[in-house]
Amino acid sequence: MQKGKKKRIQKKRTKAVIRENLQLYGLMLPVLVLIVVFCYGPMFGLIIAFQDYLPGAPFFGGNVQWVGLDHFQRFIEGKYFGRLIKNTLVLSGLNLLFGFTAPILFALLIDQIKRLKLKKFAQTASYMPYFISTVVVAGMVLSFIDEGGMVTNFLTNVFGLPNKNWRNEALAFPTIYTITNVWKGFGFGSILYISSIASIDQSQYESAKIDGANRWHQCRYITLPGIKNIIAINLILAIGGILGTNSDLILLLYSPATYDVADVIGTYTYRLGIISGEYSYTAAAGLFMSAIGFVLTFIANKISNKMTGFGLW
Incomplete structure (x- = not known):
């Protein structure tokens, strides 16, 4: 009898929660439909x-x-296979090292700006590259690093490097790709960190100032611990997608001369799948990459839960 009574109480509570949050579920419904249709379908x-x-x-x-x-x-x-895995890990590793840390550092710097107008201008200026089409960004970069381009002339005049088309230089490609990727995404990626920093109780900073803490101490002992859960979750997602490099940008920047260092799994499957029509083979390669990504996400989540107490599940 007690079990039946508990079940009835639980059902009533569940119905009450659904009625209270019916509007929220209604807002979520279109997003869930899009996810099912375009992601799971x-x-x-x-x-x-x-x-x-x-x-x-x-x-x-x-x-x-x-x-x-x-x-x-x-x-x-x-x-x-060896070349693809190596290039994918190298380019993704560089992007993880610089592309993941740059938004955090930028958010910390923005938090130190006290003049409101200057802070808004810096934030807006950093967001703009994210909304520029990847095709446009790649075209700008190629014009800058071409022979006689703005960046090429700067490197020649300041550092004495040869005036040539750096797009065809294999050793230069990882640097070009990483800088472009970080520049395009660090501003937009910092939004979550900036909002998290803004939600930290300001009384903690006031107490720290009274105790003689400088800005570095406040950042180390208040700001970073206050956003460590967001950092942990984003790091898990970044590690899970380490094999999913920005293939669109690579396709627009690389050339046959840089295949040895620029050809990744995404570009390889594009050439064989879309251009050559080997759909089954490239589907297998994509599934292989996704399976490894899932394993990496699972491992990173386990480590994050043990070290920080935060995770995706």
């Missing part, structure tokens, strides 16, 4: 990774040729 197409799929053919039927893990084996044993 297309996942059914991953089945072609285990087939020799022909465009227009049904996923199931008598003419479907199932190949099991052949495409995965072909990808792993391919002559470009």
Whole structure:
């Protein structure tokens, strides 16, 4: 009898919570529908990774040729596999090192600006590159690093470097890609940190000042601990996506001369899948990359929970 009574009470509480938050659920519904339609729905197409799929053919039927893990084996044993993994990890690692820390450092610097107009101007100026199309950004960068370009002339006049097209220099590509990626995204990425810093109780800073703490001490012992949960969650997501480099930007910046250092899994699957039409093979490569990303996310979440007490789950 007591169990039945507890279940009835629990049902009443659940119904009450649903009634109280009905408007919030209504606001969430369109987003959930979009996620299901455009994120989870297309996942059914991953089945072609285990087939020799022909465009227009049904996923199931008598003419479907199932190949099991052949495409995965072909990808792993391919002559470009080592290069792709290396380039992906190097470029993603550079982006993780600089692209992840730059928004945090920028948010901390913005917090130290006391003049409101200057703070708003700095924030607005930093957000603008994010809203510029990647195609436009890549075009600007290529014009700057081309022979006779603004950056090329600066490097020649100041550092004595040769005046040449740096796009075709393999050693320069990681630097070009990292700087472009960080410049485009650090301002927008700092929004979450800036808002988190603004929510910290100001009385803590006042107490710290009374105790003689300078700005560095306030940042170290109040600001950073106050945003460590946001940092932990973003770091987990960044580590999980370490194999998902900004392929769009790389496609626009690289050339055959820089394939050895610039060709990543995303660009490789684009060339073979979209251009060459090997849909099953590239679907297998993409699924392989996603599986590793999930494992990395799971491991990073476990480590974050143990070290900071925060995680995605």
